[in-house]
Amino acid sequence: MAGRRGAGDPPRTMRTQVAIIGAGPAGLLLAQLLHLRGIDSVVLEAKSRHYIENRVRAGVLEYQTVDTLRAAGVADRLMREGLEHAGVEILFNRRRHRIDLKGLTGHAVTVYGQQEVVKDLVEARLATARPLCFEVEDVTLHDLESDAPSVRFRTAGGAGQVLECDFVAGCDGFHGVCRPSIPSSVLRIFERVYPFAWLGILAEVKPASDEIIYANHDNGFALLSMRSPTISRLYLQCEPDEDLSQWPDERVWRELQARLSTEDGFTLETGPVLQKGVTPMRSFVAEPMRHGRLFLTGDAAHIVPPTGAKGMNLAVADVRVLSEALAHFYSGGGARRSDKIDAYSATCLRRIWKVQRFSWWVTSMLHRSRDDNDFDRRRQLAELDYLTTSPASALTFAENYVGLPLA
């Protein structure tokens, strides 16, 4: 078509203040927070809009995440449809024990699917009429250690583009290109891979409990969560290389019923399974989260085992710090103020490591590991007994679960 640029045409050059790689929660929220501060950005996303808006992932929002989304002007539907949860339940030895999150901390959490957050953020981005480019290819970062970095990429139609910018925000997740753009001599990786994974289902059936249930059973971990009054989200611990073909729906429901069973006869209703998948479990941190004009946020910089429901919440916390630091930089006018961007990595990492500790702790407490012996099993049950009978221990769990103070 006349005027339509293709692979053979010379690259077109665009210019912005912040190039954002990735349109997950981190990238989209950063774009919105920067826009509200009058800072221009361009968002580049490898997948389609349909793909990112239908990718089922996190489900629990910390209260500060809700506050941030409200301040960003993208929480109207969240406030209507989100499910506020004032407590969670811990199940072991066939008995359930409630942790009173709101009574202990004054805060609740909100259950609202990550894909819904993404839909709300995409809608807000499109309303700004600023670029959100889907299905881009061959993204590469250039001159990150200069004050004139750039990003090269191909549009869905194959045309080459050069995006000149002041900063690059690496919001492209664990498998993105931004973290690998930092020289290995600069980057330090801290990682623990767990000897188990989660088999998760999304099912069209009323949640069998009003609140989230975490279960430690002899067969392994199980989790009962939800997305709405008619959609359940459930997980059970499995092998990291679990073969899903060995898990027909009937087997999944049977095993979930076994692991969630209680002395008083708790029963799960079954229903059509809408989505089934295996999520690997790792703890991962890349330091530093900044290299020259590149800033890593969210899963591009860190991964937590999903047990503590922290992945997306950590991404939001990083983006709050980065958006404030960039606004501080630009607010200085000609005399650019770089003190906050210089402190970005250390500021984020201090809270990230505390959240990593909590996520590791609840994962270790609730899952059965083949490396554990009989002593470990008794120790684990004693930890659960202490958590559910000591107000001090319950408060420790609750203040981490609702969300530690932001930097």
Ligand code: FAS
């Ligand atoms: P994301 O991975 O969400 O977004 C990165 C975006 O960058 C993606 O849209 C990707 O397509 C894009 N991208 C990648 N490479 C690119 C490139 N080269 N160019 C342009 N774009 C590129 N957390 C919880 O709290 N609870 C859960 O139950 C939970 N379950 C999860 C299940 C799975 C299978 C996974 C993978 C993660 C889960 N998480 C969970 C963690 C998850 O919610 C993340 O923490 C959250 O998505 C982090 O958001 P982002 O940092 O924006 O990264």
Ligand code: PHB
């Ligand atoms: C979810 O609803 O997906 C969920 C809930 C609690 C968790 C992890 C995931 O700890």
